Amino acid sequence: MSLHRVGSMSSYEHVRGSSPARTEHRKMSFNPVGTWAPPQAQEEPVAAVEMSKTKRKVQVTTAVIYCLFAAGIVFGYAALKPVLVKEGVYRDQCTQEELDQGEGTCYEQEIRLNFMFTTAAVATNVCALPVGTVLDRYGPRVSGLVGSVLLAIGALFLAFAAQLPFDGYIPGYLFLALGGPFVFISSFQLSNTFPRHSGLILALLTGAFDSSSAIFLFYRLIYSASNGTFSPQKFFLLYLVVPLFILLVQLFVMPAKSYKTMGELLAKAEDPSNDIDPADNEIGDQARIDRLREERRMRRESVVSEITSLLGKKSSDKQQKQEEKKKEVSGVWGALHGRSALQQIKSPWFVLITLFTVVQMTRINYFVATIRPQYEYMLRDYRLAEHVNNVFDVALPLGGVISIPFIGLVLDNTSTPFVLGLLVTLATVIGLLGIMPYIWAAYANIVIFVVYRPLYYTAVSDYAAKVFGFQTFGKVYGLIICLAGLLNFSQSGLDALTHKAFDRNPLPVNVLLLVTAFVVGSALVAYVWHQSRHMARDHLEEEAEEGNEESMPVLTNGRSQ
16 A cells, blocks of 8 residues: 655645635645535544643554554565465466476466555555545544444355365455555544644554564465464454454544544634624623633633643644745656646656556566565566565564665755656666575665665655646546556456466566556656746846846835935
């Protein structure tokens, strides 16, 4: 699943309106298709100051725990796949000739096993649409409850798949993939519980998401240690504890409504009109009305004081300067802000980043699903390929967690053209290493890949926020990820090419993906770099014009002043 990096949940942007000086605090929507529910149906956020610090700490800790066990568990497929192969899953799809040859997996078996992951990966991305709708309309509790039910259904399907009269593996894995985003995305609003540490909370949640792929790794280790006696059925029945835990904490611990952003709280608390209640007109005593309004004013000022305490000692002016510096460094901030979603979607900014995302997401998921058979062919050694697979299983979650703080530093302190260039460079290096039949190249490929994956997902959402803006972020970014997810079904075609056309040789497909990614990525970098230069020049011209206007002498009675 893609990582939504759009700053802390208290982010706000300057919205162009009737006045150039006008600003609005904007609540970030999780709904990629926009807010369609009527006003009375929208869930009303709750202020962090209304909840005790202890309870907020418990909520954040609880969310990190269940995200660790559920958010991105399906991305640990590379560790689960060997267990499924040993259990003979889809072995009945093999021909007698293939069985006689004693190959690890036959064509139809490999295709179906990989299709399990492909379907899950697509669902995880497309699922952003219904998750956003449920979350915006009904709140995080309902979203979490839906997620727990989906996870339970998935676990039950996988536990009894061998006994079902139909294929239960693909729908089971699909339900696991659908449940993850419901519990993960609904946890984002918890960054508002402690605004001073919102970045840390988001990092913890993101780290939990990345680390959750290790769940299947630990299961595979236990499976091997028990000589296969701890079967998938036993594991997935035990896993039902996770959705049960999520259900219970959603009902008794987690908030029913999203926490308000600091922008929302301040906007309401600083508005003097809140001191006046329409019901005051029904009170005949003016002195009593004045007393009530004074009490409301004092209560409002008390809330402002509590919000200031939550934010910490850091002044808003200093924070504003830091945000302005980040915008200036990016080189593309505001490129399409204020435009309609349709105008943005028709632009090269959208088309190029979508093509790049489609190619890169396909490459990433294809590698995750096929790492072992790829290296079995290239290294010509089953044991070495198994060892490479094991190293990858450990490095994938570990790399995601370790790289989080460094990714933030890169995105906040370098320009967007530089970040995109870095992505294309790393993707090219990964592609080149992926076609080298050497063990050192395999290890180097894994190290770069596990760092590249979270950087790529984070950079795409960062690009969308900076270029398209928060006003249309949900629609535009949601469409990018949705299209990329749907086109990931092409992975099945790549599998078919590898097995049938190229006789299990992964090199032609890898070269095709490498060249395609380089061409599309280079076009994206060139366009964004060119546009950023234009934007920088326009900005300098505007500053020069403003400077000329300020220095222009004013004539009074024929004399210059």
